[in-house]
Amino acid sequence: MRIALVVTDLSNTRIGGISRVATELGRNLVALGHEVVAYLLRRPEAESPSQLDGMQLRYIEPFRTINADYPVVGFSRRAFARLLDDLERESFDVLQSFNLNSIALTQHHRQLAERKVATVLACYETIGMDVWAKWQEFRSSPSLRTLAQIAGESYLMGFHERRYLRLADAIVTEDENTRAALAKMGIDTARVHLAPSGVDVAAAVAANPPEVPTPWREGGPVIGYIGRVDPRKGVQYLLDAVARVRATFPRVQLVLVGGSRHGYDDTIRSVIARHGLEQHVHVLGRVPGEILPYYKLMDLIVIPSLSEGIPITLGEAMASRVPVVITRLPGVVPFVQPADLVHWADIASPASLVEAITTSLQQSDREGQIERAFAFIKQYTWRAVAERHAEVYRTVLRSGSPAPPLVSR
Numbered sequence: 001m002r003i004a005l006v007v008t009d010l011s012n013t014r015i016g017g018i019s020r021v022a023t024e025l026g027r028n029l030v031a032l033g034h035e036v037v038a039y040l041l042r043r044p045e046a047e048s049p050s051q052l053d054g055m056q057l058r059y060i061e062p063f064r065t066i067n068a069d070y071p072v073v074g075f076s077r078r079a080f081a082r083l084l085d086d087l088e089r090e091s092f093d094v095l096q097s098f099n100l101n102s103i104a105l106t107q108h109h110r111q112l113a114e115r116k117v118a119t120v121l122a123c124y125e126t127i128g129m130d131v132w133a134k135w136q137e138f139r140s141s142p143s144l145r146t147l148a149q150i151a152g153e154s155y156l157m158g159f160h161e162r163r164y165l166r167l168a169d170a171i172v173t174e175d176e177n178t179r180a181a182l183a184k185m186g187i188d189t190a191r192v193h194l195a196p197s198g199v200d201v202a203a204a205v206a207a208n209p210p211e212v213p214t215p216w217r218e219g220g221p222v223i224g225y226i227g228r229v230d231p232r233k234g235v236q237y238l239l240d241a242v243a244r245v246r247a248t249f250p251r252v253q254l255v256l257v258g259g260s261r262h263g264y265d266d267t268i269r270s271v272i273a274r275h276g277l278e279q280h281v282h283v284l285g286r287v288p289g290e291i292l293p294y295y296k297l298m299d300l301i302v303i304p305s306l307s308e309g310i311p312i313t314l315g316e317a318m319a320s321r322v323p324v325v326i327t328r329l330p331g332v333v334p335f336v337q338p339a340d341l342v343h344w345a346d347i348a349s350p351a352s353l354v355e356a357i358t359t360s361l362q363q364s365d366r367e368g369q370i371e372r373a374f375a376f377i378k379q380y381t382w383r384a385v386a387e388r389h390a391e392v393y394r395t396v397l398r399s400g401s402p403a404p405p406l407v408s409r
Contacts, residue, residue: 001393003029004117005038006079006097008072010052017312018098018124021197021385023052028386030054037092039079041071058082072100073156080104087115094393096120096172100127103156105164118396120389121168124309126181127157133232133307136348141231141267162186169396172389175309175331193392196335197312198382200292204319207292214297215282219251221361224298224322226291226313229260229268229283234304234327234348236271241304241353243275248358252280257294259286295320300360303327306347310335314342318377321370323363325356341373 007022026036030053042048042059050057060078065071076097081104083095095117097105102121105112112119131153138146165171165187173179174196183189216222223242229235235256242254254277260268265283272281287294295301301317303326310332317324324342326332336342343360346352363369 001093001390001397002035002091003037003393004083004092004095005036005055006076006083006095006101007038008041008075008101009043010038010040010055010057017197017308018122020312021122021124022098024198024200024382025386025389026055027053028382029390031383032386032390034390039083041075058086073103076101076104077107080108084108084111087111087117091115092117093397094118094120096122096389096393098122099124100156102164102168103160105167106160109167118169118393119167120170120172120392120396121165122172123165123178123182124174125178125307126185127153127161128185129178129181129307131157136232136306141236141264146231170392172392173309176334177329177331178309193388195385195388195392196310196380197315198380198385199312199315199319199377200382201319201378203290204292204295204316207290207296207320209296210287210289210293212287216253216255216280220253221249221299222253222255222297223357224255224257224295224301225304226257226294226301226316227303227311228258229256230264232306232308234306235268237348237350237353238302238304239268239271239275239277239281240350241357242280243277244350244354245357246280249361254281255294255297256281256283257287257291258284292316292320295322298322300325300357302353302357304345304353305329315377315380318373321374323360323366323370324373325353325360327353336376338372341369341376 005022005026007018009019011019011023026038029036036055037058038055039058039060042061044062048059060075060082063074065074095112099122105119131150134146134150138150162185171182171192172195173192179189179192179194182192225235225238227233242252245252268283272278295317301313301322301324303311303313303324305311305327308329314324314326325345326342327345327347343356345356
């Protein structure tokens, strides 16, 4: 098959769950023998290669926009227009776009149907779910920027989201919670297919700790947070929890690995100072190269998110044989089976995080839990993700009937 991916960024330019999924999906589709062309936004601060792991890359030039960090609406319109222009000279079997990158489908669905291009949308959260998470951000860290984002996304939710989702030939999501949200919107669940994100288990096993200075003191334990540093990820609640964990572990260290947006790293540094944690919390920012080696520095990974699907960090930690504390995200709870593969905390609750972190660090069956979690996550490889997507593509192209339930390998 010849497949077009429409996604603002791949993981060679931006850190984030969607860019990582698109990158791994594309490279594994290529490994399965398919041809993949990715339509991306050119980032002036990053390199713009024409190829990446067998994928052909085509760029949309930067443009003026209110939100330069996340210009998905303007990008979607330009990417779809570029794709239709390319269809005058070549053909594609499938177009897959990701989250709000799909918004231009409402403008171009007829032209794509006339050219017999199947449309598959990846929806890892509905806009309504994202708006709820941003309200939680606003409550913990009020800002006009966040309020403007809430207003803008509420408009997109009310006037666009249901339309483009209903036009898609198929929708791929990674968790039951999002599928249930889509059903409440009136989306035919026969067109919604589950494909949890994958993990490069072999790379996680082979990774060695990075050769970088470690600014934290010996002793520990070392708690790791790996991901984007912003309010919706619950970092502010994690900092509060670590301040309390010091009562049991006076030398505890927290390492924050990941970039930030809108100057939120400065906000986090002020929270660190307010708690008197300057000697206990280390903000590494976005790190160059592979992220998997950084898991090998940690005694525990904490995922304190307020809202998201199935975090890639969860699988990478399990594959790296690091215990996990995670909030009871509605999409994650039914995914992790049995439930005792991780330690759970309530969403937006520092006290619950303290209890889960302390329990995890003091547990007697640490190695047993690590090995059970490793056996579980070995089922979810990126190749399995690509095979599942290819199965959905073939089914849509063949008959448009729903693909079978989740297949994991």
